[in-house]
Amino acid sequence: MPVLIKPEPFDPIAMQAAHEATLPTGSFGATASFIGTMRNVNEGDDVIGMMLEHYEGMTEKELEAVIHDAKQKWPIDDALIVHRVGAIEPGQPIVLTVVWSAHRAAAFDACRFLMEALKSRAPFWKKETLKDGSHRWVERNTPGY
Amino acid sequence: MPVLIKPEPFDPIAMQAAHEATLPTGSFGATASFIGTMRNVNEGDDVIGMMLEHYEGMTEKELEAVIHDAKQKWPIDDALIVHRVGAIEPGQPIVLTVVWSAHRAAAFDACRFLMEALKSRAPFWKKETLKDGSHRWVERNTPGY
Amino acid sequence: MVDPKSDMHMTIRVKFFASLREQIINPNTEVDGSQAKTIGDVWKLATDVPMPPHVLCSVNLEHQEPDAPVNDGDEVAFFPPITGG
Amino acid sequence: MVDPKSDMHMTIRVKFFASLREQIINPNTEVDGSQAKTIGDVWKLATDVPMPPHVLCSVNLEHQEPDAPVNDGDEVAFFPPITGG
16 A cells, blocks of 8 residues: 655556556456646636645655555555655646545545545645746645535 | 447546546646446355446436536536446456546545446446356445445 | 338337346337337336336436336337446 | 754754745754753744744654643654645
């Protein structure tokens, strides 16, 4: 159940496929995945770039704890979290969460749980660069439910 | 917002990537996807194959209606449904639903809605082949919530 | 079976799917539209058995209840609970 | 700042992240562990300003409340609400 922090752009779909290839064929029936991608607009303003900061060590630990908690709550076969850090451009993926399970209810619930728990617990911070060259810290996340 | 019925095996991840490539960069922030895969066990029995029947014409119409309804309920940028029919082997994908949206709540909700609505409305029927060579129709779906 | 010389516009096409297709032996795949007011009437004209519980129905590719009206030229289908996805 | 000749085991390392790192000018990145019983004490030893509302804290990579105890050798971090994902 890997957790990966990526300082360079990553292809979430390729990573999902590569991890899935390590699982036994026919063992899981449901795969729920979520990809967060950087938009070129936030709160009505044009955004041209973003710096994503994290707390090395604690971030990985929290992401692993999030997966651990999901495993306690749902019968899941495997899970994957990938999160980008560093300088990000609009259109680039920021985060990937994937859950493989026998049935869809657990896959959907656990995948969404990973995202919400990650957003409330894992220390990441976004600083946006606007079109006029100014910078601002993102102060809160949008609601997840 | 395409709906595709596939009589041959398909690669859900490649189809998600290919459709995403047609969307404007930076326009969406959230992609939720679900893949249903044929398992090699169902209700405690070893399953070695499945025949998936559909009602040509009505199935496509219902899938399009499901996407239409999702668009009425959530602000979504695009959606994709792919569903396999015909002779299927364990490990092969059966269904893919993907929703692209600005924010994650709409993407998660709409993606799950597509699956639940599809399972209650779109005419598909599964007939399993068990390890001993016998056949049985699947009589009901597992609960989705 | 319908007389092949009858006006085709006076028939209702009938389809059965999945386990129902296997269970209903030699149904009529066309019935006389002038004798059927509802989907339930179509079932009676097409088969020799009572409609089982939980059978789903459609008219012209739309889900309908068994008491829904039918018209000449319609396509009526009967099928078991659906199990896709 | 801590006397560099002091025993390293008697210090608590202090980190600030994101907007807090930009706002807190020249904080102490090590404080004397013998003078700090809680995270709140560490803040007071490390900065000249009151702790803003909504600041989050951790000790040794675990989320903690400001009244949580600290010990020599701990790593204490302060950061604004997190905005990943």
